[in-house]
Amino acid sequence: MADEGVMAVVMIREYDAKTDRERVEQVESSCEVGPNGELSLYTDLLGDPICRVRNSPAYLMLVAEMVVNGTLEIVGMIRGCIKTVTCGTKYSRPKSGDPPKPLPVFTKLAYILGLRVSPFHRRMGIGLKLVKRMEEWFGDNGAEYSYIATDDANVASVGLFTGKCGYSKFRSPSVLVHPVFAHRLPISNRVTILKLTPFDAESIYRHRFSTTEFFPRDIDSVLNNHLNLGTFMAVPRGYIWGGADKFLSGPPDNWAIMSVWNCKDVFKLEVKGASKLRKGFAKTTRILDRVFPFLRLPSLPKIFSPFGLHMLYGLGGSGSLYTKFAKDLFGLAHNIAKECKCGVVATEVSSEDPLKLAIPHWKVLSFTDLWCIKRLGEDYSDGSVGDWRKSQPGLSIFVDPREF
Structure with a gap:
């Protein structure tokens, strides 16, 4: 020293x-x-x-x-x-x-x-x-x-x-973190989830969110980056997609949008300081979830060794069912992370955003x-x-x- x-x-x-x-x-x-x-x-x-x-x-x-x-x-x-x-x-x-x-x-x-x-x-x-x-x-x-x-x-x-x-204290957003289970999360049959092209995603983001605080002017670079796994939109079942221009000229009453970023290929996280008892309990939840996936038991992934993360960003939308549609998009993101063998999915929202209550997350993993x-x-x-x-x-x- x-x-x-x-x-x-x-x-x-x-x-x-x-x-x-x-x-x-x-x-x-x-x-x-x-x-x-x-x-x-x-x-x-x-x-x-x-x-x-x-x-x-x-x-x-x-x-x-x-x-x-x-x-x-x-x-x-x-x-x-x-x-x-x-x-x-x-x-x-x-x-x-x-x-x-x-x-x-x-x-x-x-x-x-x-x-x-x-x-x-x-x-x-x-x-x-x-x-x-x-x-x-x-x-x-x-x-x-x-x-x-x-x-x-x-x-x-x-x-x-x-x-x-x-520096002065400026904003206090919430980081919402959810573990990736061994089973898939269900997605409501009320929605259709579309995967947008980077061009369509950029058009919608610029038109609807360019005045949102911290919106990056080079959003096109973000959407076309190799770490971006795609932009997804939830629309009412039966809605016919005709491209971004048609959507912007007459969007459905309810819709939600979200992009997924692969942090797993950039860095990994690890939860330290857990006791053997807590590690043993987490392992038991994984075993039960893997053996009985139809029960959809909440299980804790291997977060006591290095694990990957998917970041959800660009969450937004419109309509009285907007937060419900966003929750369906979260289910899709969870299932994508499961296929990619990630440990958690996370997003960050304003302290005033209604998504703070709508997006599933574990309080023990989340923070301000x-x-x-x-x-x-x-x-x-x-x-x-x-x-x-x-x-x-x-x-x-x-x-x-x-x-x-």
Whole structure:
């Protein structure tokens, strides 16, 4: 352990996949992340640690080095990416007799994720140095805001960003997590579920959700990414699909849409700290579910060893039965995850979104996220017009799966 009485020299530089990968994985494996330290990122399986941000338009990974016992060691790292998203809504000037049309207001937004500092080198200012250097890169590349997502119970992380880095608490969405059972979930016969082409999916998302907070302007890149497993729409049984244009000109009374992102090929998770009794109980539920699938017993997958995740995003729709249709889409997503041998499916919704109550999830696995935001460059702390930090949360948010 480093001597805290000695001022250590910390060097920050860009990550080099050829020389740093193994040492970065060692630091990450020593750090617990997630809600209450129980849901931990497992990184020693899937290749380059920078892959979690590589799908973003602009990205960077930095490492912190210092001399420990005469050897130069990596003691921390941070990832960051930049994209353009919706931060508000304005209205066009209508022609005579036409209603105003809502239009998205875009901003260049930076996102910090994967901040890690070795447990043996904390409280030495290393995390702060990494954040400051990353923010310099954000500013050099034109980002107007920076934000992070953390667990509200993570006192150290919240204190670093809100206390030392100038971030303020912004949004508190809910991460809804559901285990993948050994049996399939039923889907109601009231709906037909369609798999949309990326082109049709993009058209619908841009038309219906482009003014939703955090909607990525490059949604086409997300939908055409190899990690996107498809976009699905639930419509009333008997509805005849004629393409996105026909749908948008006259949608059915009830419909719901959802896309599925394959996080399994990017990272894996592992629940740590469980007793032998709890592990034994979980194994028993799997055995019973596998032997008696017709009983549809709730079972806990192998989450005490590395497991994969599918992320559901773009959840939305319309109509009085919208949440019921969304639940059917969730059933489809669960069944896709079962075929792909994933451990859980997850989605993230606004705290005000009715989907928070409609989407099946296990409370023991789910948690409340905390998003903190900072204005880069000129400070508009007086709350003047155009300061996103002062805006009120909307009914929903558009979660970018590349950042999960």
